[in-house]
Amino acid sequence: MNGNHSSQHEAPFGNDCESMREDFPAYTRGELGESDEARIRLHLGECAACALALQSQQSILETLATSQDEYVAPASLTDKVFAHILLDNAADVPASNPALTDRTLQAVLRLPMPAKLREMIPLHWQLLRSTLAACILGTIAMYALFTPYLGYAEAKRDGHSCAENLEYMGKLIQSYPLLTGADNPLQHLEGVLTHMYFNEYDGVASGVIKLQDLCSCPGSNLAVSYSSQILSFDQVNSPMPGSVPIVWDRRENHKNGRNVLFLDGTVDFLTEEDFLILLRRYKRGLLASAN
Amino acid sequence: MTERGSKTDEQLLASYSKGRANDFRELVERYRQPLASYLYRLVRDGHAVEDLFQEVFLSVHRSLNTFDFSKRFKPWVYAIATNLARDEMRRRKSAAATVLDGLADCEENGLYSIVADDLSTPDDMMGLDEQKMFIRQIVDELPEHLKTTLLLYHYQEMKYREIAETLSIPIGTVKSRLHTALTQVAHSFEKKFNKPIHQLRVLS
Numbered sequence: 001m002n003g004n005h006s007s008q009h010e011a012p013f014g015n016d017c018e019s020m021r022e023d024f025p026a027y028t029r030g031e032l033g034e035s036d037e038a039r040i041r042l043h044l045g046e047c048a049a050c051a052l053a054l055q056s057q058q059s060i061l062e063t064l065a066t067s068q069d070e071y072v073a074p075a076s077l078t079d080k081v082f083a084h085i086l087l088d089n090a091a092d093v094p095a096s097n098p099a100l101t102d103r104t105l106q107a108v109l110r111l112p113m114p115a116k117l118r119e120m121i122p123l124h125w126q127l128l129r130s131t132l133a134a135c136i137l138g139t140i141a142m143y144a145l146f147t148p149y150l151g152y153a154e155a156k157r158d159g160h161s162c163a164e165n166l167e168y169m170g171k172l173i174q175s176y177p178l179l180t181g182a183d184n185p186l187q188h189l190e191g192v193l194t195h196m197y198f199n200e201y202d203g204v205a206s207g208v209i210k211l212q213d214l215c216s217c218p219g220s221n222l223a224v225s226y227s228s229q230i231l232s233f234d235q236v237n238s239p240m241p242g243s244v245p246i247v248w249d250r251r252e253n254h255k256n257g258r259n260v261l262f263l264d265g266t267v268d269f270l271t272e273e274d275f276l277i278l279l280r281r282y283k284r285g286l287l288a289s290a291n
Numbered sequence: 292m293t294e295r296g297s298k299t300d301e302q303l304l305a306s307y308s309k310g311r312a313n314d315f316r317e318l319v320e321r322y323r324q325p326l327a328s329y330l331y332r333l334v335r336d337g338h339a340v341e342d343l344f345q346e347v348f349l350s351v352h353r354s355l356n357t358f359d360f361s362k363r364f365k366p367w368v369y370a371i372a373t374n375l376a377r378d379e380m381r382r383r384k385s386a387a388a389t390v391l392d393g394l395a396d397c398e399e400n401g402l403y404s405i406v407a408d409d410l411s412t413p414d415d416m417m418g419l420d421e422q423k424m425f426i427r428q429i430v431d432e433l434p435e436h437l438k439t440t441l442l443l444y445h446y447q448e449m450k451y452r453e454i455a456e457t458l459s460i461p462i463g464t465v466k467s468r469l470h471t472a473l474t475q476v477a478h479s480f481e482k483k484f485n486k487p488i489h490q491l492r493v494l495s
Contacts, residue, residue: 060430
């Protein structure tokens with residue numbers, strides 16, 4: 001491409017011309033400082049070859065500017081990004097936790113199909129709005145009911161820690177809205193639980209097992225060992241403080257305090273006293289935001 | 292909270308790193324068309340673009356903890372995209388080389404002469420649109436380092452400083468690459484049509 005071809009504006013030019021021409025793109029866009037701009041303007045008045053070279057550059061850039069976007073990025077690309085991230089998160093299951101790897105991972109791998117769920121939500125949204133709290137409670141009740149038959153003891157043998165369970169639950173909660181586009185982060189919990197509820201409802205048996213695994217604190221003998229913050233829709237749609245406790249140990253689970261999963265996905269172990277202070281403060285926040 | 296839409300890229304990313312997933316969605320949405328177009332201009336394959344675009348933002352997601360929030364997001368994300376596209380192009384080039392090796396025997400059957408005929412359309416048959424198409428084609432065929440510089444400058448409307456940051460090169464190199472790219476396009480055009488390229492402005 002760099003042959004010996006000559007053209008009318010390709011008269012021999014010195015270093016000045018060369019460095020001037022390197023500044024032409026910025027000059028055209030008005031991005032040069034005043035003194036540089038004046039220097040080029042002056043030079044263009046004196047050097048016909050550079051004036052033509054500038055026109056050539058402008059011709060090329062104008063031609064490129066007239067070409068439309070040759071590729072239209074599909075709207076679904078954004079969803080695909082989040083599905084990709086979700087899968088990546090799901091792959092990050094602790095290796096020391098075979099029950100989670102085998103069951104939960106498989107279940108999470110089903111999450112990228114929430115097109116089904118997303119289609120379902122608008123259709124049944126009114127129904128869901130009025131019955132969601134009942135669904136969540138019903139789901140938890142089902143875990144309690146099915147626990148003796150679904151390998152609760154096996155999950156405990158796997159030896160994963162309570163904090164790990166909560167952390168992984170947090171990942172699910174965090175990942176889910178990436179796919180649904182839910183605006184309020186407090187809807188994450190509902191999204192995950194509702195999805196799992198429907199999975200079970202559709203007869204996907206692992207739907208029950210996976211959340212039952214996650215919902216089990218190894219330190220507890222109780223069938224349902226975590227409590228979760230179940231919020232009304234008014235509360236969900238209120239402006240909320242950033243770090244909200246959403247799932248926590250029941251008091252009997254540990255001797256010195258409770259593991260708490262926060263809305264941002266972090267898990268912290270709090271003394272009973274600190275936990276109660278947090279909960280009171282949080283509930284005051286709820287009341288304030290409701291007013 | 293700042294009103295949605297007025298947040299900078301860096302603010303959206305910072306917000307995502309604190310757990311606001313929907314701000315990341317907005318960031319991805321903001322880059323969907325421009326970044327995907329940039330990738331397409333590099334790899335010329337829609338399916339590959341989708342994969343690369345996902346990889347770019349997965350990489351952003353994974354690097355959240357290491358991102359220096361005092362730096363600008365745009366050059367960073369374009370740097371990731373450029374590197375991934377570069378790897379993809381290399382991979383394709385080596386795959387294509389393998390195929391071409393296999394085709395070498397076909398030369399005797401006249402395959403190459405047919406291709407050469409297609410490329411040598413008589414100049415006088417080419418109108419203004421064809422001339423413009425030729426320019427775009429020449430840009431497409433520029434060496435990768437010149438092409439990325441020109442694409443970032445022209446289509447992504449980056450300043451020299453941002454291009455330098457994206458490609459990890461000095462600003463002086465950006466200037467000279469841009470100049471070389473434009474000069475090469477002009478030379479190719481003049482060689483093909485036997486007239487200076489600035490005459491296009493007069494015609495159009």
